[in-house]
Amino acid sequence: MPMRVDGKILRALEAESIEILRETAATFRKPVMMYSIGKDSSVLLHLTKKAFYPAPVPFQLLHVDTTWKFKEMITFRDKVVADNALTLIVHTNQEGADSGVNPFTSGISEYTRIMKTVALRQALDQYGVDAAIGGSRRDEEKSRAKERIFSLREEGHRWNPRNQRPELWRSYNTRLAPAQTIRVFPLSDWSESDVWRYIAAENIEVNPLYFAQTRPVIKRGGQLIMVDDERYPLQQGEKPEMMRVRFRTLGCYPLTAAVESDATTIAEIVEEVLAVKLSERATRLIDGALEDSMEKKKSEGYF
């Protein structure tokens, strides 16, 4: 019996997300879809295909590339773009990269600010984006629980939690004053396990990094970090160990911890997600850095 209701929940979530995506396409001048290559992006893209079928996807995709993503992410990204005949914008904060900003010596929060937050702001300005669609969910983190579906950003892409528009019913205010932009979160009401169950039900292709495989990892501060290329600075005597691991979220490889796992199918991942009971962002090195760090990042323009 639970499975039957479960399917209904996914249908209901899907229909609401589609309504939001259609609203975005109908009311903004230059909407883009943030494509982070993760499972949420895969679901967003799938929903978009459904929303506008048989017409093509009406949004350009935007990927902010820090140059420190897993190699498998980039391969997967290019394959998805080619398979679905999409248009993709890839943006890197070139100044940042040129000045040698990196996740090791620059400090995690400074690295994130320059290569992710500033890079995103640059891209949105450069392409004149008025609405950026993202895959964030309210269950990810406490400050996200207050996020609107259509979330207003002031000049400079700043998020001011005190100056958000009241959002009632499904009557969305998509009007913008000059210099304002909007972030759109069609997956607001989804949970992590909804995302995985939907991926299973719809047979959506996701990145191989989500499945357990033997990978070279080192242990740092209790976290498992995969050594994805030769740029990773190993300490004296430190040697990557081959372990069977997978990733719950995808990001910059030096900042995204792996979990030991034997899950090699989506069904096994769903089972694991239901059993683990740790918030998924626990594997992101940045968020634990200080309480409320997500709110701080968001007010600067982070997604």
Added chain:
Amino acid sequence: MRSPIVRLLTCGSVDDGKSTLIGRLLVETDSIPYDTVDAARQVRRAGSTIPAGEIDFSLLTDGLEAEREQGITIDVAYRSMSLLDGRRLIISDAPGHEQYTRNMVVAASRADIAIVLVDAIKGVRIQTRRHLTICSLMGIHRVLIAINKLDAVGYKESIYTQIKHEIEEVLPQLELTNVDFIPLSALIGDNVVERTPSLPWYQGSTLLQAIESWQPDEDRVESARMRVQSVLRADGFRGVSGTVHLGGFAQGDEVKVYPGNKIATISHILSDMREQKTAARSDAVTLVLEPEVDITRGDLIAASAADIHLSDRFSAHLVWLNEDALIHSRSYLLISGPTQTPVIVTKILHKIDVNSGEQISANTLLMNEIGLVEIATNQPLPLLPYKQSREFGNFILIDRLNFQTVGAGMIRHSLRRGENITYQAYEIDKSVRESAKNQSAKVIWLTGLPGSGKSTIANLLEKRLQALGMHAYVLDGDNLRMGLNVDLGFTPQDRAENVRRVSEVAKLMVDAGLIVITALVSPFEVDRQRARSLFDDGDFIEVFVDTPVDICLARDPKGLYKKAAQGQIPNLTGIGQGYEKPVKPEIVLDGTADIDRNTSLILKEII
């Protein structure tokens, strides 16, 4: 189909133990990740008395830094958990002391069930009545009154019974029927998820059981309705996309498209990237219509047999959400789903005191106030009473200048049927009248401070046009206030109405083929923009007579500034009220320059 998602609203303040209640509900149903719960064992607010190592449940739900500092939650937050039967429960939490009504209305807008917290130590308070009033207004189906902190009053049945009786007395007035009372202690965990031996006199359900036992009413048989979100085009394909919010459609159904009453048949239904036989309520679909009738975003598709009436006049409950007060006669933008149209609040019948339920006469609504109003929309809309359909009965109002969401409305009923007043097209139209007069009709809208020289310029301009053999007429603000506008004063509301009437008169005169010159202070941009919206592009020439206030003061042709200085005119523009300079006027005149030259500058635009 019964909805698999149940939305729950929680009403109460931090003092009532609301965060603790939600936190406990989530933890005891295993709905919060362990690391988050661990953090709530370690982190402490300043002044917290909860021993380290125990869970501070309230920390689980207070999300933002700012509110943690103040010890209050300031906005609406959403959290999810699963019910035993597999349905999803989405909890919307609207706390905060200030902005209470605003936040609660937002959180209540989609809620099915509400928990109203009452602190057993303090008993029924003014806010209890407020919570219940808003629940009733926002169409909540089921209300659970959680009488909390019973541990602190020795679990006494008499206290529970007294609170219950007090609340039961006001329920009939509020038209709330499906109400239950549950004694509990969120702090100890009595009767939230687990039963407790401490309340042997209570045989009813726990809070969680009461939530789980709720089922939506079986759908009434309703005729199908869908509003168009967008027209979808691909190679050789044209469909209309939207969400079915009432009833359902099937392939082959005959439908009508409103406005326009165009008849078509549904030839295909697409969803899930394939052809479907039917579309049920809540489905997001794309319909292909045969023949391809004219259709745009916001139009209504309904079963052709349905009794659909469009209207452009409605009465509605309106909740004001913005710091700038409601100004009746001012134009706002109405949004209801994909429908968007300019709207005017024509009348404020009364406001409602949410604490007592009393009706109070009012000529404006301030933030957090709720009123019964009448609205006039620019085009006829297929809105339904909110009680009949939340989706077709709700609307929000948007400020047309800064685009903030300023109001939230619930339709009570339509006041007249739009189709009874159809626009009668006559064969002699504006262009025929213009060519007979050998001129191009337009309005010259002079705006500026009192004493800036508008009337003087209007007078000379009309004389020059007359001399050229053209047909012109001056609408002078002060002169009109002796007749047409004799009932209006100088408050922002009355000024908005003044501008509205003058612009409507000017519109008629332009339609008659005349060149109309208006001389009105018209100090507010939003009012002038609305006036502009009545005219075709190029027919509205906004002329800003830019004269410094000290010069207007020195001129003071009507002695107004003198009176204002003596305190006799509180609302004089430039003294007691601000003047908003036009954002994009067609012409800016230096009000201190030569009047002949200024008049010539306008003439050049006309001829």
